[in-house]
Amino acid sequence: MQLYTERLFLRDLNFNDAQNIFAYRSDAEANKFQSWIPESREDVESFIQRNKIEFNQPESWYQVLITDRETEAVIGDIGIHFFGAENLQVELGITLNKDFQGKGYAAEALQGVIDFLFNDLGKHRIMASVDPDNSDSIRLMERIGFRKEGHFIKSLFWKNRWVDDVIYAILREEWMKK
Structure with missing residues (x-):
């Protein structure tokens, strides 16, 4: 996948990205709401290897890299989960290098x-x-037009404990009206 926005270039991951991905993904404090925090560059290389080659396949996760369009600096990544028997629903997740947060890159990349x-x-x-404690992500979802669909109490077993989960979503017809 390749996609350009005003300031960004979103593209497939490759092994040359491993060190840059490790640099921002391995920061446990900055990524406390993420389920994957690599412990080594080899973990990142395995992650890149597992990334689906075929885009848009049901029940698969596909990761794209967010880079600065001019400098090619690695800003973060977006996980795209294709799901449902009809393959018409998607879940998104985003991780940004903390050096690039607060500059509108997440909203631009997601949009x-x-x-x-x-x-x-x-x-x-x-x-x-x-995560209901992730106020930055909640503000981001609301800023780009997602609506809160539900707050599920202790519905996820994550990092060895039960945690709440808040679901935000948008339908195609809602997005097109924006």
Whole structure:
């Protein structure tokens, strides 16, 4: 996948990205809401190897890298989970290097991916699962037009404990009205 926005270039991961991905993904404090924190560059290389070669396959996760369009600096990544028997629903997750947070990159990257998923792939619904303590992500979801669908109490067993989960989503017809 390759996608350009005003300031960003979103593209497939490759092994040359491993050190840059490790640099921001291995920061346990900055990524406390993430389920994957690599312990070595080899963990990242395995992650890149597992990334699906075939994009848009049901019940698969596909990761794209967010880079600065001019400098090619690695800003973060977006996970795209294609799910449902009809393959018309998608879950998104985003991770940014803390040096690039607060500059509008997450919103710009997500909006570009969402436009692509709705306009080019014809998806019906896009959702995000957010930790209720992750106020930055909640503000991001609301800023880009997602609505809160529910707050599920202790519905996820994560990092050896039960935690709450907040679901945000948007339908294709809602996105197109924006």
